Structures are given as C-alpha cells and as structure tokens.
Amino acid sequence: MTAADPTMAALTAAVERGRAGDRLGARERLAELWRQVGPAGDPLHRVTVAHFLADLQDDVRDELAWDERALADVAELTDERTARFDPGMQVRGFLPSLQLSVADCHRRLGDPVAARRHLAEAEQLVHVLADDDYGRLIRAALTQIRDALDEGSTDLLRAAP
Known part of the structure; x- marks a missing residue:
C-alpha cells in the first residue's frame, strides 16, 4: 500500500473489530466513518465503508441497501484512485x-x-x-x-x- 490513508486505516480497524466479535461496535464505527466521508466523499471510502457496513446489518433489507449503495458508488471510483491506495488494486x-x-x-x-x-x-x-x-x-x-x-x-x- 502507498500513502497513509487514515480513513482506510480506521475502516480496517473497524472491520477487524467486527471480525473479533464486536459487531455493534464495528457497525457504529463504520456508520461514523460513513457520516464523515459523506455522500460526495472519496469514492474509495464510500464503496469500502458501505460494502463492509452491509455485512454488519441485522436485517437483510438493510444489508441490501448498503450493498446497493456500494455497487452504485463504485461507478465513480477510478483505477487512478485505487492505485493511490494500493498500486495493484x-x-x-x-x-x-x-x-x-x-x-x-x-x-x-x-x-x-x-x-x-x-x-x-x-x-x-x-x-x-x-x-x-x-x-x-x-x-x-x-x-x-x-x-x-x-x-x-x-x-x-x-x-x-
């Protein structure tokens, strides 16, 4: 990975928190990141937060809404942007x-x-x-x-x- 990206680092920490069993804490942290990024924020952040936030939903309809959001937001993501985070991405x-x-x-x-x-x-x-x-x-x-x-x-x- 290339330059430090504090949002991606916070996202990774939240995902690991969820995988360690704290689904509620992870969901709350990712929701906070979503509010920080905002609907017009960095597409890499929006796609990644939405994709992982979907996995932490208790209701499949809420999960679908987040997954659809990630899928819609990926249309704004460019290879140039992903390469700034990870050259192979x-x-x-x-x-x-x-x-x-x-x-x-x-x-x-x-x-x-x-x-x-x-x-x-x-x-x-x-x-x-x-x-x-x-x-x-x-x-x-x-x-x-x-x-x-x-x-x-x-x-x-x-x-x-």
Whole structure:
C-alpha cells in the first residue's frame, strides 16, 4: 500500500473489530466513518465503508441497501484512485464481490430473479480476479450462492462475500 490513508486505516480497524466479535461496535464505527466521508466523499471510502457496513446489518433489507449503495458508488471510483491506495488494486476487482453481495441479499429475500441477474454479472466479471486467496474466496462464494439458488434456499450462508 502507498500513502497513509487514515480513513482506510480506521475502516480496517473497524472491520477487524467486527471480525473479533464486536459487531455493534464495528457497525457504529463504520456508520461514523460513513457520516464523515459523506455522500460526495472519496469514492474509495464510500464503496469500502458501505460494502463492509452491509455485512454488519441485522436485517437483510438493510444489508441490501448498503450493498446497493456500494455497487452504485463504485461507478465513480477510478483505477487512478485505487492505485493511490494500493498500486495493484483496480476497480474491476471490486465488482465480482459487490455483485455477489447484492445477489446473495436478493436470494435471502426470496427474489431469485434479481439474485440470478446479479449472480450472472459476477460470473461475467470473476475472471478479472487473480488465483489468490481473495479470488478463491469469491469463486467459492459464487458457487455457494449459485447452489443455494438452485436449491431454493434463502438461508444465510457462512462464507458469502
């Protein structure tokens, strides 16, 4: 990673807090970061905060709203901006995970048509991911969500993106 980015550092700390079991504290911290960044703030910050804030919601409808916000905001994100944070990062690398998150929310809400539409978008984009831990995680989630859709399941999946 390149230049220090205090917002991304605070975001990472909040995500780690949530993964350590403090979902409420992490959600509150990310919501505070969202207020600081604002709707016209740095697109990298908006996309990342919204994407991770979605994972901390207790209601799938709220999760979907945050995931859709992240997906909408990624349209303003540029490779130039992502490279200032991490030279190897590109916008297209965000898209499979964002599409899968939206697909999984629609699946859990019982809307297989919307879920399959977003799953198809993710399937068309997944080739941009490297064969690394992240790429394998997203490919496994794609398979898991597709299988759950085929089974008609609306259950929460353990390893969804």
